[in-house]
Amino acid sequence: MIKAIVFDYDGTLSNRLYSAYKTYQVIVSMIFPDLDVNSMEFEGIVQRIMTWDEYGSISKDHVFGMLNKYYKLDLDPKKWLNVWYDNFYLNQVLQDDCLEVLAKLKEKYKIGCLTNGPEDTQKIKLEYTHVIDYFDAYLISGAVGLHKPDVKLFEMIAEKLGVACDEIAFVGDTFYTDILGAYRANMLPIWFFTDTHRVSDHDIKRIFSLKELLEIF
DSSP states (O other): OOOEEEEOIIIIIBOHHHHHHHHHHHHHHHHSTTSOTTSHHHHHHHHHHHHHHGGGTSOHHHHHHHHHHHHTOOOOHHHHHHHHHHHHGGGOOBOTTHHHHHHHHHTTSEEEEEEOSOHHHHHHHHHHTTGGGGOSEEEEGGGTTOOTTOHHHHHHHHHHHTSOGGGEEEEESOIIIIIHHHHHTTOEEEEEOOOTTOOOOOOOOEESSGGGHHHHO
């Protein structure tokens, strides 16, 4: 019997792709101040960066290194990483109906969040978007030096919620970190299948909007 629902944050509760797009718009306008932000050239640079970003799965050193290489720049990756973090939380975009769905589910279930990333930068996003207000417990991987899909993280959030792993449904958008990790921990994995370019023949339970959770639970 499911007693709790745990969510990933980036790409699940948040629209990570659009949040990154808006942040890179700010960064490109800072690096290329003479470019018209409405021009094709400006958009071309932003779209190129989005490809290098690889859904946030790769170090920002790679992104700024590629900018240096292709645009003959001399950007300090550490400096621009801080610029990224300073702007990323300000440009957070939640998934459609996110807060409404969390509020409805909280009427019947404990709600948790398990997210990868540095503790300080992740927590500020949870606070800025107010999703943290709906959590009975949350865990940021950077706080304990582990990363999903490490089963220990899934066991730790279950313990914080006070329920067994097999009483938890885990909702995430990334198969390797979220779905595989939840499966290994004996949770019910639900794949938030948001990317139309993603393909899979696996019969794992999937949803295409958060609102579908209200039909399942």
